[in-house]
Amino acid sequence: MTETAFRRMNDLPSTHLLGGGTAMCAGCGGLQAIQEVYDVLGKNTVFVNAAGCMTLLSIYPFTPFRGSWLYTAMASAPAGAQGVRDALDILVEKGRIPPEENVQVVVLTGDGAAYGMGVSATSGAIDRNLDFLYICYDNEGYGNTGQQYSEATPHAARTATSSGPRGYPGYKKDLFSIWAAHRPAYVATVIGAEPLDLARKIETAARVRGPRLILALAPCPTGWDFEPRDTIEIGRLAVRTGVWPLKECVDGQVVHTKVRRPRLPVEEYLKRQGRFEHLFAPERKPEILDEIQARVDAYWQRVE
């Protein structure tokens, strides 16, 4: 393990590099993660964005970024990163810009792009060993359009398009494993509520070259139906109940970076969110709750 600049919470930057006053919702867990990521990466970056909530960060003539930004489309941000990376390499190689003018290329997308429409472009970029960092803020649904279910939506969650008594019938896609199966330089899950873990992982990602992919669970007050003040608490519960394993993958080896023993029951996480209210009221649905718990237990049994 290389030296980290982030040994304890006090080592984290006390002010944020990302400007305030953006159009994000109060308590946005995605924005929290991006702020923390940006503090570690710094301003010598170009963010290549796909359609999603964060597209509204840069609205003419404002941007919260100190570095550059390029909006592409929903499906092809990794391809935009390819074009920018290759162009910068060519410009440096030919001496048209000095090496110190070079910047890190960062893809920023939501789960809608990352889990679905953009999988092909991401797979291609990893396959081509593109030197880039991919940040996905995963709020488990098409949040920007009002939280319809996506391939990132967890089982039984109520969304705008799964509003029946049993919620979303599908299961959250394991994007971490899909990414990891491509054997990129680095893959990790993070959450804004665990900033030290996040900072160390971004620090690691920034040190290596090649494809580096970060999946950030993004508690979403409007989409998940909770009070904005609870974002951090819900994020912590996602980790402490084992619903959101914090892990990283280097050279095909998956390491869990924060293992909580004993884990809290998943109910502690679910009951705090309106999207799972139908599992508790008007009557409790033990079979669904048990299934969710069993799946989380089975995951950790495999790990431990």
Added chain:
Amino acid sequence: MTRTLLTGNAAAAWGARLARAEYVPAFPITPQTEIIEKLGGWIDAGEMDGRMVTLESEHSMITAAGAAAAAGVRVFSATSSQGLLYGMEMIYTVAGWRAPFVLVNVSRGLATPLTLESDHNDVLAARDSGFLQIHCSTCQEVLDSVLIAYRLAEDARVRLPVIVNLDGFYLSFTREPVAIPDPETARRFLPPPDPERAHFRASRPISQAVAVLGGGPYSYFRYEIHRAAQNALSVYGEVADAFAAAFGRSHGLFESYRTDDAEIVFFMMGSFATKAKAAVDCLRADGWSAGLLRPRLLRPYPDAEIAAALAGTRGVAVVDQNLSIGKGGVLYTELASALAARRDASPVLVSFIGGLGGRDIGAEEFFEMAAVTRKAAQEGRAPEPRLLYTATELREMRKLQSIALRERHQIGEIPPARRASARPEREERP
């Protein structure tokens, strides 16, 4: 000057090589693939100083092309048909980035039905995107147009991507003698990209392609793209003059062939226009006053120049190798609008749809179109639009249909009672 036998595809690749394209995002598709194979071969052999990356789709290919061009390198790419449509979201998007690069499209008919052969519906689908369009009819013109397109695209008054179009099979795989310009002259005609255009650098951050709120800013930026495209009309004239001075070949906004005193003019683009030229020569030999006007620059559309070139013409046979479903020929509609603004007597326009999916247009069909158009001009009234399609073709089609029906019948898919309208000769089911 010595000339080399080149396919249209090879000519396009030579254009990119002589333009010193630095970056080639690629994706194979028939009938374009030869272009990227050629470029890849040169790059691998060290004969061309460029970088080629095969993306996983045309959508990604055009994204990468636009992003690299926005970052300030000289980009070349090529596609065709379904590929152009697959990337269409990005065709519109990167034009809005004002990212100047050249995309060669090798025209091929669109599904459905699926075909590999040529017509212009693919490239016309990009008509309103903000890409400029140059249409070629010979292999020489393909090479020259790629060089012209770069200078046009990169001009500070334009800064828009350009599509250079050639017809699949008819031009892409046809060898013609082509004068390959010498690299030094090409370099003088097309200097290296402006180093000031290197964006996304650390000390000069830029936000590209950000969202706007409301129709005001949106309209402003969209109209700016339109104005830049319109600027390209006069810039094109300068570029074409410079090209003629450097290489001795003139490529105007459009090609006028024996139109000066022509009463009847064929109006069509692409390689099939060379067939019209041959027909014009035959008609002239027969005493007809015929000519050809072949648009090269389709976007921006030179309304006034085309209208002026047709002044004095009595009838125009507009031959569209495309079909706007539910409306008709695109060239016809656009020409009608260009002429509508003129107060003087306009020629009678007769609309023909021909050459769809690589369907040939025969010499006798050109003579027939000339006769129909002359009659229309005399009567001052245009007939209904016509599809070029012969009785023989229809007969062949009926044969195919009867085979298809028989096949379905034999696997028992169509019960006999349901075939009342089809009525085969005899019942074959056991």
